[in-house]
Amino acid sequence: MDTSGKALSYYPGCSCSRNGIGRHYGFSSLAVLRALGITVSEIEDWNCCGSNLYRVVDEKGSYLLGARNLAKALEMNLPEILILCPACFLSMNRTLTEILANTKVRNEITKKYSILGSPASSRLRIRHVIDFLVNDIGEEAIKNRVKRRLEGLKIAAYYGCQITRPYSYFDDPEFPTSLEKIISWIGGQPVESPLKTKCCGGMLMLTNEEEVLTVIEKIFNSYVREGAECIVTACPLCHLNLEMARTRLGKRISVDKRLPIIYFTQLVGLSFGIGIDELGISKNIAEHLIEKMVLTATV
């Protein structure tokens, strides 16, 4: 597919924004897209996605929050919205689905944001960065851009629970394979785990740490068994939980302390030869990985 000149709006959400815990996910995604010739325009004055947790106590309020972002994207005439954080992805998808399918919600929302009642709103699409890379950019463009091949490096992809559930329009909800495709396009060898879409424990890390540690212990073990040399994530919360759990599990698991846990976009960025500052990746980790890569073009 020819994606050159394709324009999307970009919704960072709190975690992937400049000061969020997942800012490196944000930086690296934008850098990778830039390298592929895609420009994204951040939605002006965006606000909270409506948050799945907030929806439980105030459904309408949550939809109104999400709707404001949708309305702004439409005003910018960029109805395809790129999102990284799976929780935002879920929440904004939910808001959009409700507006399109539920008359009562639509009436409430369009009272405030009339643009969402216009025919143009049918063009709104929520796109996850994985979906965009695999289905719009595609194999050829990604392979062409690779400057350092991973040469068989064993990479485990950890999806977490929300990327394909319940909005599974770009991959299988229970056994997605999009990240594995990307990994193999940059020369890596994907390793499988039956737990790759298991919940990371989410917010329970704050209230019931032991439960979360037990879950993540299993996840780590399943990857170690397959000989993973690097784990890539696609969610700021999963990422945080995996990193925290590794420290807290300590000797309970046999995971090498130096096993890199990074965002998949950081890995793609490294293989594209993008600088480590731009990717927000630490020097140690980057060097550890680059050592195992094979230069295919001048960086």
Next chain:
Amino acid sequence: MDRKIGVYICHCGLNIASTVNVQKLTEFAQGLEGVVIARDYPYMCSDPGQELIKKDIKEYGLTNVVVASCSPTMHGPTFQKVCEEAGLNPYMFQMVNIREHVSWVTDDVEKATEKAKLLVAAAVNRVKFHEPLEKIHVPLTQSVLIVGGGITGIEAALKLANSGKKVYLVEREPSIGGRMAQLEKTFPTLDCASCILTPKMVDVASNPNITILAYSEIKEVSGYIGNYKVKVVKKPRYVDENKCIGCGLCATKCPSKVLDEFNMGLSYRKAIYIPFPQAVPRKYTIDRERCLYFTKNICRVCERFCPTKAINFEQKPEEIALEVGAVILATGYDVFDPSVIKRYGYGRYKNVYTGLEVERLTSASGPTNGRIILRDGRTPSTVVIIHCVGSRDENYHVYCSRVCCMYAMKLAHLIKERAPNSTVYELYIDIRAHGKGYEEFYRRVQEEGVIFIRGKAAEITESDNGKLIVTFEDTLLGKVQQIEADMVVLATALEPRKDARELARIFNIPVDKNGFFLERHPKLAPVSTVNRGVFVAGACQGPKDIPDSVAQGAAAAAEALALLSQGVVEAEPVIAEVNKDLCSGCRICISVCPYNATVFDRESKTASVQEVLCQGCGTCVASCPSGARTLRQRGFTDKQIIAEIEAILLKRFVPVEVLITET
């Protein structure tokens, strides 16, 4: 012509009379123009009711009869016969449905009576334009085509052949036998499948009235009830069937190994093969895809060793033309591919099996000679069987596959028999043990120690030590639990054959919403279809076990026999008719006919309707650009329909005006 119309209002016991004021309705009918007699009666379809009409026809010299009662699909033919017996052309009759369309859908007596009045008036208006029609008669070819040589097709073939009819049994695979040939034992009596199937297969082969066309497929069908012309393509076996004696020397010498589909890929066969030892016909077949001669132009070992010189690499597909009077479709089912349910990991975890695979594992002639040996060589000590895989699931098939509960229990029994130290769990939603002796079998399996847990498996994962962890909710305990198993068996759904829609199109029959062939009536015509010369039987009509399949095979044979024994077949004259003088030959009607009944007559350069094929759907009539004078529908002419509409919409009970002129 002066019309003398009789109107008959039925009470249908209280079905109609409790909601429609039948006295008022009768009085109303009596007052309509052209009506000489109107009566009501408790059961119009009863003998005395019928006699009443007959008497009136004769006494009053009725020219038309209107009966207001139930649905015409129920008793239309009954009253047509009454007219005929009293000497009145049956097409001078009209039926009004005041039960399903009126009394059953409301409690409001006043409204119901008003609606009934309008419908009766419409029918009275309409019959004034009825004209006598004659039934069409066509002779019948005294032979039957059966598609599919599973247990259903075999049963039908034997019944027909033994009644002296010529049967052509077309089977796609190299041997007849169908799925039953793949089974080890059959529930609930546990008789060995091949012991009861093989003798029937041999009977088929030796019956002089049956021609087996194995390794063959249907290409094309034309013609109509009683007179079908069928083109069958016999695929090349590259082995001369007349010379092959089935000695099997070729297969022992053949160097090319292939995964054996009969054994569900659990073992290998050769590129020249018979699917299973009891195959009928016992003729070898070369798998072109895997034959070294066809793929690499080497080898030809079989040719060298064949004692009868039967190998023929030059064989070409052969087209065979058949003429038959009736057709029975018995193409059976496919099994659902569970690899699409990713959370069960079928195809990813080597010790997750389908039911049919385990059927082969338990078979004495199967890949392990009947021993339960896993793909990794171990004997399982814990086995979990998961019910309803792909069935009763909105993501896949909403229907119940009817046989999987039973075969799951049968497999549990066999596994416990062959691996006595094993623990076997069944995870079920509900147990469907509906047949004769089935509930008893369920008990027996429970007593043998199989553990039944109510709950559907959520997912299967593999643990560090290579065991399968099955997670499920025990819905009776209300608890999420896990079992560590060595083997998981998925009781997969039965689904329509991949090519069912294509075959349905060739034979001009509909499929149901799940893709199985659609019967004419689920209760009253279970093996008939809307195409009156085509019958369906067995699992191609919906999931079925062997007893039901055999019953349907025999039923379809009886239906075909009943049809053929009529010698000629009557066809409804309520069909389209072309006025050749006015037809411009534009062929639009030909392009819209769903039954290929309208054809172009090259000589007169006009459209013409093949009477027996036309189903009277009216599509062509509506499409004709030069209107009703050119292409008309007998029994549904514009005059008749407009007269009805006038009564209902304009309350005009004497048809004064016909908007479109018609010849």
